[in-house]
Amino acid sequence: MRGVKPGVKCALWWIQWFIGAAGLLFFVGFRWGLPPYPSPPPGVRLEPLLQPITKDGVSTNNAAFHYLRAFEWLGQYQQTKESESQMNAVMDGDPSGGTEALEQSIAECQLALELIREGVEQSHCQMPLEPLREVDNPWWKHARKGARLLCCEARLAARAGDWEKAIRDCTVVVKLGQHCTRGSPVIGHLVGIALQSMGATTLRALVLEHNVPADLLRHAAKQWDGLRSGAQPVAETLRYELIGSKQSIVQSFLSESGARVVVSSNASHRLFDAAFGQMIAEVEKPYRECDASTIMNKWDVSSNTVWRLAFRQPITRILIGMLLPALESLNAKEAICQAELDATITICAIQALIEDRGIVPDKLDTLVRGYLQTIPADPFNGEPFRYRRDGQEWVIWSVGSDFRDDNAAWHEFKYRASYGRPRDGDIYFRSTEPQDDRTYSRTRKPCP
DSSP, X not given: OXXXXXXXXXXXXXXXXXHHHHHHHHHHHHHHOSSOOOOOOTTOOOSOSSOOOOGGGOOTTSHHHHHHHHHHHHHHOOOOHHHHHHHHHHHTTOOSSOOHHHHHHHHHTHHHHHHHHHHHTOSOOOOOOOOGGGOSSXXXXXXXXXXHHHHHHHHHHHHTTOHHHHHHHHHHHHHHHHHHHTTOOXXXXXXXXXXXHHHHHHHHHHHHHSOOOHHHHHHHHHHHHTTTTOSOOHHHHHHHHHHHHHHHHTSOEEOTTSOEEOOOHHHHHHHHHHHHHHHHHHHTSOGGGOOHHHHHHHTOGGGSOHXXXXXXXXXHHHXXXXXXXXXXXXXXXXXXXXXXXXHHHHHHHHHHHHHHHSOOOSSGGGGGTTTOSSOOBOTTTSSBOEEEEETTEEXXXXXXXXXXXXXXXXXXXXXXXXXXXXXXXXXXXXXXXXXXXXXXXHHOOOOO
């Protein structure tokens, strides 16, 4: 550089210094997450009450021991197409077709179904927490098959007049769903919610379509009242999801060229703690006070410029951004599930009163005397369920996630194609629900 002019030499020196400083700053920022990290709210518990377990750690006094054996058996069972077709028809409440192939499947799967029944009788249940990348044949893929077989068995028992068996099988499905949430991450909790909804829907159909004896209905209402708090709280599920997310991010990712890109686990864990801590603090509030969408907006990676994202653990933030919508959906689905269980209890009480007195109640308060201890509260706004009688028909409803009472004019997520409304509505349960479901399943089109 002897012949270079002093001004050019100075400029080159500054350029070299800037490139070196920028490179160092980028390395430090990428590794330690500059600018400063957000933190979880003070006092928020991030560790679950029970440490997660793997499949190898499931003991014989754990209900999961029975479930995993049942699910493994069901995963190997090959159901015929004729049996699957009959199962779908029975689940839809269609009594017109044959059921021979389905009954054969239920008989062949009795070993697995008995294992599930043994599991729900256990007082302790903790499902294993397995990293998704290591799961080739996860238990939750086969839990639904077992629940569907039990629901079909319940419907067939009801057709034969065996009400005790029908109600018992529906109860087993709900308990199984609640047990599936315990110790599980978000995916296990969502599976548990789906199973609880399946059992509740089946029981409502049996109660509304058959003349079930009043004493059995009262017993079912009382028994299901004790199931209300059987599922794992959503906040606890997020704590297990946090552990699973940390296990996933700490692994080394392989690039296409085969070079190993090691993620800074310490920095990533701090980010996960902050994001999940904020979400846990929200979901521990009553649903009407929860503001999960604000938390999502805070962690939306699209709102960060490229240079800023590079200093704030981009891979971790992208994973958090992918998880948060599922976490918000889980909170809403849990509230819907609670509304379903409470409505099912109330419907059992209504039908028991009808069987006893031959009249449809004008208001739910009538049920408190001898049928219900209290009128269930709407999980969305904390107020009592709405109720309306229309002659011999009636409807119970929750205001739903928009907190607005639409007088059960349209449903928040069912029968959408019938009126074409894109969103909102109430969550209602009519005395004609089984027929409504059957009619809609035959005629529905993709929702707009």
